[in-house]
Amino acid sequence: MKKSLLTIAxxxxxxxxxxxxxxxxxxxxLLNVSYDPTRELYQDFNAAFSKHWQEKTGDKVxxxxxxxxxxxQARAIIDGLDADVATLALxxxxxxxxxxxxxxxxxxxxxxxxxxxxxxxTIVLLVRKGNPKGIKDWDDLVKPGVSVITPNPKTSGGARWxxxxxxxxxxxxxxxxxxxxxxxVGKLLKNVPVLDTGARGSTTTFVERGIGDVLLAWExxxxxxxxxxxxxxxxxxxxxxxxxxxxxxxxxxxxxKKHGTxxxxxxxxxxxxxxxxxEIAAKNYYRPTLESVAKKYESQFPKVNLIKIDEEFGGWQKxxxxxxxxxxxxDQVYQK
Amino acid sequence: xxxxxxxIRALVxxxxxxxxxxxxxxxALANDSAELEELRALVQELDQKVxxxxxxxxxxxEAAAAAKKDxxxxxxxxxxxxLESADGKNVIKLRGLLQADYRSFQQGANDVRGRSNGRAxxxxxxxxxxxxxxxxxxxxxxxxxxxxxxxxDYRFTPDFGNGNSVVVDAYIDARLDPAFKxxxxxxxxxxxxxxxxxxxxxxxxxxxxxxxxxxxxxxLGVSVYGDILGDKLxxxxxxxxxxxxxxxxxxxxxxxxxxxxxxxxxATPFKDETNALAGLGFGIAGTVTNIDGEKNxxxxxxxxxxxxxxxxxxxxxxxxxxxxxxxxxxVADGDRTRIAPxxxxxxxPFGLITEYARVSQDVSKAVGGSPAAGGAIVTPEGVxxxxxxxxxxxxxxxxxxxxxxxxxxxxxxxxPKNDFDLEKGGWGAxxxxxxxxxxxxxxxxxxxxxxxxxxxxxxxxxxxxxxGLAYSxxxxxxxxxxxxxxxxxxxxxxxxxxxxxYEHTSFDGGDLAEGLAQATxxxxxxxxxRDRESEEALLARLQVAF
Numbered sequence: 001m002k003k004s005l006l007t008i009a010x011x012x013x014x015x016x017x018x019x020x021x022x023x024x025x026x027x028x029x030l031l032n033v034s035y036d037p038t039r040e041l042y043q044d045f046n047a048a049f050s051k052h053w054q055e056k057t058g059d060k061v062x063x064x065x066x067x068x069x070x071x072x073q074a075r076a077i078i079d080g081l082d083a084d085v086a087t088l089a090l091x092x093x094x095x096x097x098x099x100x101x102x103x104x105x106x107x108x109x110x111x112x113x114x115x116x117x118x119x120x121x122t123i124v125l126l127v128r129k130g131n132p133k134g135i136k137d138w139d140d141l142v143k144p145g146v147s148v149i150t151p152n153p154k155t156s157g158g159a160r161w162x163x164x165x166x167x168x169x170x171x172x173x174x175x176x177x178x179x180x181x182x183x184x185v186g187k188l189l190k191n192v193p194v195l196d197t198g199a200r201g202s203t204t205t206f207v208e209r210g211i212g213d214v215l216l217a218w219e220x221x222x223x224x225x226x227x228x229x230x231x232x233x234x235x236x237x238x239x240x241x242x243x244x245x246x247x248x249x250x251x252x253x254x255x256x257k258k259h260g261t262x263x264x265x266x267x268x269x270x271x272x273x274x275x276x277x278x279e280i281a282a283k284n285y286y287r288p289t290l291e292s293v294a295k296k297y298e299s300q301f302p303k304v305n306l307i308k309i310d311e312e313f314g315g316w317q318k319x320x321x322x323x324x325x326x327x328x329x330x331d332q333v334y335q336k
Numbered sequence: 337x338x339x340x341x342x343x344i345r346a347l348v349x350x351x352x353x354x355x356x357x358x359x360x361x362x363x364a365l366a367n368d369s370a371e372l373e374e375l376r377a378l379v380q381e382l383d384q385k386v387x388x389x390x391x392x393x394x395x396x397x398e399a400a401a402a403a404k405k406d407x408x409x410x411x412x413x414x415x416x417x418x419l420e421s422a423d424g425k426n427v428i429k430l431r432g433l434l435q436a437d438y439r440s441f442q443q444g445a446n447d448v449r450g451r452s453n454g455r456a457x458x459x460x461x462x463x464x465x466x467x468x469x470x471x472x473x474x475x476x477x478x479x480x481x482x483x484x485x486x487x488x489d490y491r492f493t494p495d496f497g498n499g500n501s502v503v504v505d506a507y508i509d510a511r512l513d514p515a516f517k518x519x520x521x522x523x524x525x526x527x528x529x530x531x532x533x534x535x536x537x538x539x540x541x542x543x544x545x546x547x548x549x550x551x552x553x554x555x556l557g558v559s560v561y562g563d564i565l566g567d568k569l570x571x572x573x574x575x576x577x578x579x580x581x582x583x584x585x586x587x588x589x590x591x592x593x594x595x596x597x598x599x600x601x602x603a604t605p606f607k608d609e610t611n612a613l614a615g616l617g618f619g620i621a622g623t624v625t626n627i628d629g630e631k632n633x634x635x636x637x638x639x640x641x642x643x644x645x646x647x648x649x650x651x652x653x654x655x656x657x658x659x660x661x662x663x664x665x666x667v668a669d670g671d672r673t674r675i676a677p678x679x680x681x682x683x684x685p686f687g688l689i690t691e692y693a694r695v696s697q698d699v700s701k702a703v704g705g706s707p708a709a710g711g712a713i714v715t716p717e718g719v720x721x722x723x724x725x726x727x728x729x730x731x732x733x734x735x736x737x738x739x740x741x742x743x744x745x746x747x748x749x750x751x752p753k754n755d756f757d758l759e760k761g762g763w764g765a766x767x768x769x770x771x772x773x774x775x776x777x778x779x780x781x782x783x784x785x786x787x788x789x790x791x792x793x794x795x796x797x798x799x800x801x802x803x804g805l806a807y808s809x810x811x812x813x814x815x816x817x818x819x820x821x822x823x824x825x826x827x828x829x830x831x832x833x834x835x836x837x838y839e840h841t842s843f844d845g846g847d848l849a850e851g852l853a854q855a856t857x858x859x860x861x862x863x864x865x866r867d868r869e870s871e872e873a874l875l876a877r878l879q880v881a882f
Binding site: 193196197201212 | 384387388390391392395398399402
């Protein structure tokens with residue numbers, strides 16, 4: 001709405017009078033662009049942080065959230081989605097904010113503890129009640145007649161964790177024989193009837209649409225499905241080997257600077273590492289990194305033999321190039 | 337009942353029933369049980385396949401919806417053809433304006449005086465040539481325009497009409513805020529109201545003297561403009577190269593370095609109201625500069641092209657016949673200011689536009705002739721002493737229009753209620769238009785340039801000395817032109833229009849008294865001058881614009 005000069009003058013006068021008051025309290029809006037299954041986590045966390053920030057500073061913070069496949073979300077930010085913070089599924093997607101958009105510094109991962117991953121997770125197998133197909137480990141997923149639900153690694157961060165976990169299992173099973181590993185993963189993907197774009201889409205496919213015998217899922221997503229989406233209808237199967245998923249977080253410096261929200265955005269992420277932030281993560285089935293909280297929730301999370309991306313695949317940049325770039329192993333083994 | 341259960345019942349129940357009627361053996365029951373399991377598995381498999389197909393459909397729909405957000409949109413409508421990014425921030429449009437005219441002169445003359453019969457064809461006793469009936473392409477303007485990054489507009493319009501090939505518009509608009517926009521390039525300076533009306537939207541075939549004769553047409557420069565006070569006041573300030581009256585500047589660098597400043601305020605104070613004044617707009621505009629024409633030209637007054645360098649214009653009638661030009665050796669030599677109050681009013685099918693313009697121009701008599709051709713420069717300024725004079729010309733117009741088919745009149749084009757269509761019975765929109773416009777030149781224009789107080793007009797027989805020439809010769813150029821125009825516009829649809837204008841123009845001066853030979857009376861006294869023959873013309877146009 002356009003304002004008349006008189007209106008502008010009156011507003012200016014009013015502002016000059018109320019300036020000392022308004023200087024005391026600000027209305028701040030943050031945009032958190034996140035990946036698919038974090039909806040519930042950040043719904044709880046945003047409310048807690050807003051309350052905490054208002055108590056601490058008097059400023060009112062409204063946090064808007066955007067969720068989708070991690071790769072898609074990273075591209076959206078690069079294309080101009082004004083995120084103040086990005087909380088994505090894997091470090092490669094956050095790296096792209098530097099590589100493609102110079103929106104963050106190159107060493108962004110060193111700015112926060114635990115390589116900027118305030119919580120971790122892993123990949124588990126969610127099966128239907130009674131586990132009718134008798135699925136116990138990764139090699140059950142390549143059997144004929146087993147329908148596996150996982151999203152598309154081209155768009156979903158969770159799917160890339162799934163793929164690499166399966167790859168790591170096959171590598172170990174076949175003693176590093178790449179041809180056999182590829183054959184194994186190819187067979188697994190052949191059993192996937194629908195490739196959703198994100199992890200939440202796959203959960204919908206498995207839980208709500210009743211498709212498939214097993215869902216390759218984030219541990220937190222599997223717990224959510226089991227305890228809240230379909231109580232008593234699903235069981236979690238912990239495979240013999242899985243991967244330590246470290247979803248990273250970062251302030252998107254360029255946009256935060258533009259919005260004047262750098263300090264709040266940093267505080268928002270720092271709060272994830274506090275006891276309260278870690279409690280919220282644990283309650284939403286993410287593995288806390290703060291030892292005291294991790295110990296408190298120890299019984300909630302099953303013991304899993306976890307491999308690490310850096311050790312097994314040489315880090316995300318290398319893994320992305322070998323497996324998920326155009327012509328990578330995923331393109332080689334996946335037949336539509 | 338679920339789909340699955342229906343299938344089971346349809347397939348299995350008859351089989352069970354059948355088996356019950358014809359066999360009771362244990363083996364048969366066992367076989368049936370195995371068959372039942374197979375059927376159950378088959379149904380479950382089919383059930384999964386159906387669900388997968390449905391889910392794939394959902395996923396594809398989601399993907400299509402997501403892709404739509406990034407897919408450019410192709411647009412084709414009566415407003416042109418274009419391509420637009422999904423977010424609408426980047427746009428390219430192809431538009432066009434084609435005007436095919438025919439001019440039929442019942443009476444009138446063109447301006448070829450001073451030329452020999454050999455060059456100009458058959459001249460009458462007054463040295464005029466009859467105005468020629470002619471068909472012509474008045475405007476042939478393809479336009480590429482659009483937007484980048486949501487707020488930076490561009491427009492490129494060449495014109496291949498009138499036998500020319502020129503860049504009419506080439507500018508960039510930065511819409512930083514509704515109250516603050518910047519336009520840079522070659523464009524219509526924000527001065528004349530009628531000029532700012534689109535070439536395809538004007539009510540008459542030719543604009544009035546205010547617009548065509550005095551106010552600038554196109555100029556090169558930069559303007560800041562915007563809408564303030566709730567869009568009720570439009571302001572514009574510009575710095576441009578500067579252009580002669582009615583001039584369309586070339587797209588190259590200019591001869592004279594001083595800049596012309598323009599300013600305009602235009603108010604539409606009742607625009608948000610619903611009463612009769614809602615369509616009222618009024619304002620005032622002006623230009624100011626200091627301009628010196630080139631002073632060592634090898635003068636000839638038979639070519640209007642000189643105007644591009646001497647800094648002075650020539651003026652034409654509605655039939656586009658030149659009726660005034662400055663004399664040889666006259667150059668712009670100092671200040672040029674213009675002022676133009678203006679107003680329009682649209683109420684229902686009725687439209688009114690009125691505008692006044694006054695130009696004040698310093699002129700001098702240059703020595704003339706390039707040094708190479710024998711011309712001499714006798715003063716450092718290149719002009720004859722005591723020949724500087726401030727000439728003030730003015731023009732005004734009032735024009736009305738009435739849409740007899742009931743459409744609403746507006747500053748922009750007309751959208752017929754019913755397009756012309758013989759099969760469906762639509763007749764398009766019909767509009768009656770009428771205008772009076774006149775231009776009056778400063779009396780001093782026709783006085784001797786030296787001894788300026790010596791009389792109403794230059795004395796007879798002073799042609800022998802260069803100093804004795806007036807700024808313009810009344811026996812060759814009229815000191816006023818008054819035009820009536822009446823016409824009808826037929827809008828076949830939003831894009832096609834047929835226009836017919838009848839115009840009558842009478843002149844004050846502009847011709848030598850009967851019986852006198854032009855060649856021997858370069859500067860006629862009042863007694864040797866008569867009025868130029870009136871111009872009566874029928875002007876017709878077929879226009880397509882999109």
